[in-house]
Amino acid sequence: MNRGLKESIGDELDGLREARTYKRFNVLTSTQGPVVEMEGRGEVVVLSSNNYLGLAEHPEVVRAGIDGLERYGAGTASVRFICGTFEPHLELERKLAELSGTEAALSYVSCWNANEAVIPTLTDPTTVILTDELNHASIIDAVRLSRPAQKVIYPHSDMTALRDALVAAPRDARKLIVTDGVFSMEGDLAKLPEIAELAREHEAVVIVDDSHGVGVLGETGRGVIEHFGLLGEIDVLTGTLGKALGGAAGGYVAASEEVCDLLAQRSRPQLFSNALPPTVACSALRAIELMLEQPELLARLRENTATFRTMLVEAGYQPLDGEAAIIPIIVGETAKAMALSERLLDEGVFVTGFGYPVVPEGTARIRVQMSAALELEHLERAIEAFKRVHAV
Ligand SMILES: Cc1ncc(COP(=O)(O)O)c(C=O)c1O
Structure with missing residues (x-):
């Protein structure tokens, strides 16, 4: 290995350790659930997974994956258009379109890939991209890859700034407004009614990444779009x-037939990378069905979110307001967020701390996430830990 590179990377890593921002992996030896077995720690309550509906270890989701594995094998061994399309891909995509209220859907191996597929593909030489400053990293990178005629990063949810940028955009430009549905670090919702109205007025296209909204918001869990x-x-x-939709992996774009068809023809993550493993497609399909068949999952998630918010406030914390299942608690400096997360883990509660550069400097936080799988007993165990670390 190149010695200079090894040394300079070593220095960089030392810097992270000194700043106490070095992230280490906690190893789980059980399924992902309301509690997990963590190497060296034993049983801990999980308040930091995206397992919103508790479906990651649901027996029917697991069974569907096993059946898919036995029927279709380990994976696609190919990209979609070469020889990597299986029946479960098409079934899943029909279900995702139905869920999203769109004509079609196309699956990817991650939502990261879906964003990196759709934004560059819809960008033509005239395009102006208007993107919220707090959008997810995958959107930020996708916009960079797109090389639009112009990029406008508008202040978070500032509809006046968005309107001004739309007014200033050339009349003939294709305008893409891109936003998270639920902002992943804040837990707040995009102002979608206003965005949709502005898009209508200015003939802009709206792209919403609802990774944290689907399975959480809306009467039937269809996400922020249903919510509004x-x-x-x-x-x-x-x-x-x-x-929420099974917790394995995978992403999708739901849109018109034409958009999905163009993505299948042109988007690079679709053309140059293996398709979603059929086993994952099978699990995700069952997860969507379960969400629709068992509305009590959504009800429990919402009840847990409301209960734990109240518990936190009563324990002296000031979580940010929000309607999603993300409950951020701002603590300021990155090292403080990391230390709080570590102390909670010592107390048997797994909550991750986030600092710069994931969130702006000075706004480091711990991010509590709720799950339908959590029982009251877990919430009570967790809040006792929060009280103990608050007292220190
Ligand atoms: C808003 C948002 N978009 C995209 C992603 C990436 O999703 P995936 O893990 O499917 O790539 C995430 C995951 O953290 C996210 O929060």
């Missing part, structure tokens, strides 16, 4: 199968 009564009115939705 806008099903069928948003041009492009991207989402993940790695959170």
Whole structure:
């Protein structure tokens, strides 16, 4: 190995350790659930997974994956258009389109890939991309890859700034407004009714990444678009199968037939990378069915979120407001967030701390996430730990 590179990387890593921002992996030896077995720690309560509906270890989701594995083998061994399309891909995509209220859907191995597929593919030489400053990293990178004629990063949810940018954009430009549905670090919702209205006025296209909204928001769990009564009115939705919808991996774009067809023809993650393993498609399909068949899962998630918010406030914490299942607690400096997360882990509660550069400097936080799988007993165990570390 190149010695200079090894040394300079070593220095960089030492810097992270000194700043106490070095992230280490906690190894789980059980399924992902309300509690997990963590190497060296024993049983801990999980308040930091995206397992919103508790489906990651659901026996029927697991069974569907095993059946898919036995029927179709380990994976596609190919990209979609060469010889990597299996029946479960098409079934899953039909279900995702139905869920999203769109004509079609196309799966990817992650929502990261879905964003990196759709934004560059829809960008032509005239395009102006208007993107919220707090959008997910995958959107930021996708916009960079797109090389639009112009990029406008508008202040978080600032509809006046978005309107001004739309007014200033050339009349003939293709305008893409890109936003998270639920902002992953804040837990707040995009102002979708206003965004949709501005898009109508200015003939812009709206792309919503609802990774943290699907399976969480809306009467039937269809996400932020259903929450605001806008099903069928948003041009492009991207989402993940790695959170509420089974928790394995995978992502998708839901949109018109034409958009999905063009993505299948042109988007690079679709053309140059293996397709979603059929076993994952089978699990995700069952997860969506379970969400729709068992509305009590959504009800329990919402009840847990409301209960734990109240518990936190009563324990002296000031979580950010929000309607999703993300409950951030701002602590300031990155090292402080990391230390708090570590102390909670010592107390048997797994909550991750986030600092710069994931969130702006000075706004480091711990991010609590709720799950339908958590029982009251877990919430009570967790809040006792929060009280103990608050007292220190
Ligand atoms: C808003 C948002 N978009 C995209 C992603 C990436 O999803 P995936 O894990 O499917 O790549 C995430 C995951 O953290 C996310 O929060």
